[in-house]
Amino acid sequence: MMINSKKILGICVSNRKNGNSSIILNELLRPARKAGHEIEILNLGALNILPCKGCFACSNSHNCVLIDDLNMVKEKIEMADAIALASPCYYLSAPSTLKAIMDRxxxxxxxxxxxxxxxxxxxxxxxxxxxxIEFSLQRIFTSLFLGLYNCEITGQLTIGHAFNKGEVLLAPSKLKLVSELGENLCRSIEEDCCIKSAMNECEDKLVCPHCLSDVFQIYQDGRLICPVCGGELKHTNENDTTVGFNRFSAPGALEHNAHIVNNVIGGMLAGDEISQRLETYWKSGVLPKEDYQIDLDLTGVKDSLNWDNEALDALKATIPPAFEEIIKKVITKKALQNGETRINKETALRYLPKF
Structure with a gap:
């Protein structure tokens, strides 16, 4: 093993043993093997990955309640210094297993x-x-996967016209490009600097310079927004640049978390109204007559009521530290609205968000 070798996780998304994706991953990792880096292969097709059931329990603990191979996948992703991803395209995009892992x-x-x-x-x-045109959404999900797991994306490529098992071997010129991407990835981890590849399977197509996705949302004012990283594409005569919001930066992650917290706050403050409308709807099948405006104003709420130690312990055991203060304000506001004069453990548990 080389001095200062890095851990590279090779992920094969295909369930087809020794097929095109396996060949591609082997070529993508060839430079890393030659350089002496530590390689581990993860075959998603051989794993048990269940779909997300939308319970939101992970918003509290960051852990999924379903028992399968997801935790093992997370551990290997966390330990890796780099990820080399090889994926087939099913209907216009990557297999659903990739999305299930991201969702959960x-x-x-x-x-x-x-x-x-x-x-x-x-x-x-x-x-x-x-x-x-038949793999038009493919790069969205592979870019999203790498970006979600904190990767700066050094390169992307899709090889078309390789439907049958092993058919990619009919195009060694394409596989040499794959090895070039692998060399680029090696240089990036060795120099600890994102060295982006200029390689693109369609030179006439716009590609996000940041996340390398190739699909954009066009706003009425003419702006081009990358739906993957959220950046705006500015097209100049010399090159394309992305500016503004970056979903995969630390500030972007904090903004996303703040969005989730606001949703939780709204659900807590309107909890009684939601419960009532749910019960009425499923009994009668009739929609409510009027919209309900949630009062999100928490001004001056923080120290309005005293919390005993057991109530504070219950809060800390359930809510991630970054959210504790804001959820504490919401519980206090709910307690005030219902005439509570202090908050004990029973009161705190009654108003804590339930997913």
Missing amino acids: SASWAISKTANSSKKKYGAAVSVAGGAP
Whole structure:
């Protein structure tokens, strides 16, 4: 093993053993093996990954309540210095397993990003059976996967017209490009600097300079916004640059967390109204007549009521530290609205968010 070797996690998304994705991953990792870096391969197709059930329990603990192989995947991602991702394209985009992992670990991953000063590096290569119009959403999900797990993306490539098992071997020129992406990834981790590849499977297509996604949302005022990293694409005569919001930065992660907290606050403050409307709706099937405006004003609430020690312990045991103060204000406001004069453990548990 080389001195200062890095840990590179190779992820194969395909369930097809020794198929195109496995070949691509092998070529993507070839330079890293040659350089003596530590390589580990993770075959997602061989794992048990359940779909997210939308319970939001992970918003509190950053852990999913479902029992399968997800925690093992998270551990390997956390230990890695870089991720090399190889994915097939199914219907226009990557397999659903990739999305399930992101859905169920997003809270954990965003918290890691918000509290980390160290970046990983990542590269993704995909394989598809047709032309670019048939893999039009592929790079969105591979960019999102790498970005979510705190990777600066050094390169992306999709190889088309390789439908059958092993068919990618008919295009060794494309596989040499894959090895070039692997060399770029190696240089990035060795120099601890994101060295982006200029490689693009379609030179006429705009690509986000930050996350390398190739799909944009066009706003009525003409702005081009990357739906993956959230940055705005400014097209100049010399090059393309992304400016503004970056979902994968620490500030971006904090902003995302703040958005989640605001949703939790709204749900807590309107909890009684939501419960009443839910019960009425499912009994009668009739929609409510009027919209309900949630009062989110927490001004002056913080020290309005005294909390006993057991109540504070219950709060700390349930709510992530970054959210404790804001949730404490919400519980206090709810208690005031219901005529409470102090907050004990029973009161705190009654008003704590339930997912």
